[in-house]
Amino acid sequence: MRVSESLVDVDPRVRRSREAVLAASVALFVEGGPRAVTVEAVSEASGVAKTTIYRHWRDRAHLLADTYRACLPVVESPDGGLAPEAALREVVRSLVHGMGQQPTRRALPHLISTPLDPVDSSALPADVLAQTFASLVSAISRAASSGVIPKDTDTMEAKHQLVGFIIMSAIDPTCAMDDDLADRIAELFIAGRQLGR
Amino acid sequence: MRVSESLVDVDPRVRRSREAVLAASVALFVEGGPRAVTVEAVSEASGVAKTTIYRHWRDRAHLLADTYRACLPVVESPDGGLAPEAALREVVRSLVHGMGQQPTRRALPHLISTPLDPVDSSALPADVLAQTFASLVSAISRAASSGVIPKDTDTMEAKHQLVGFIIMSAIDPTCAMDDDLADRIAELFIAGRQLGR
């Protein structure tokens, strides 16, 4: 029917409720992980009645899935006109920036383990987290095929290397997630790949 | 009173029960995280009566803490006679090996997030995970002060770099956690540090 209906909820009451619920839900998830996201806790924290929550989400699993999504950063793909090396650096910057944002940063450990939870993963898209790193993977591939890093580079291994560095930094609350760090991560990665073996 | 009593349980019934419970508990934790470790589930999976479990562990939190510990790898410190670079490579090998072992490997995502859980972390020593990386940190420090990597290396940053690489590899079930990988991780790290900036 009308596609716009799901995007632009005309009734401001609906918009208000949804936003309040999701904000509270994210806050609870960040603070205490999936276990803290109970419908009753969300209701109390948001000021939205429990019954109203169930009018917008089929069950707790669907609410949790939306919460999970809301915690993930949006990593934009780099400008297609950029050279492979610059594009790689740009993606790393974007990733570091995204991972450094609240609530992503504090939710990160939970974001990693929640998809494995046999209860809480029920309605959770398994590839949402992987999707966050899609542009990084393609940037690595471009860098490899263009010779910025060795052509026989194992893309997945390189992904583990970069993502691991970024995530561990983000998990450490004392770590500044700025462009300096991003550039250093990219630099150490490229330098090691060029020299190593 | 007798210190030995807690270490050497003379009664084999006690030993049997404890081992059966912990084995089942670890299996449940690996499979479904802390949420799956319910006293009743452990009881059923182990064949040990619930009341017996409570005779050995004060409450669920203490059982979970032991389970958590049992999932962590033991990383031995490298031989003190080893040169800094060799020692670093050795620690990385040991870490990669330890993280590649079951049940550590599959439990890893849960091991990262559980300490942050306001419920399940109640009796969980916060530094147990960090302790696992203690020998790595000291190896990095030695490598830096001896000039294998730049002397002004940020130890914590280097730790994030190495631990992140290792953990992300371990989380990927398709990744072979062998000495080849360990050596490559160490090599890429050192090469990048020597050349980068």
Added chain:
DNA sequence: GTAATACGCTACGGTAGCGTAGCATACTGG
């Protein structure tokens, strides 16, 4: 063999959370 002890079993009481029903109230769009 015998006393000590660990264990299994059943049955509790209590709590937290899920998801629903029904009805009254407040808000929104026209």
Added chain:
DNA sequence: CCAGTATGCTACGCTACCGTAGCGTATTAC
């Protein structure tokens, strides 16, 4: 102003899980 609709509220029934009590049985050490 009015009809439609979203919301709030109370009260449920249901399930899973925690932690305990009491008693009979089996295993162990001596």
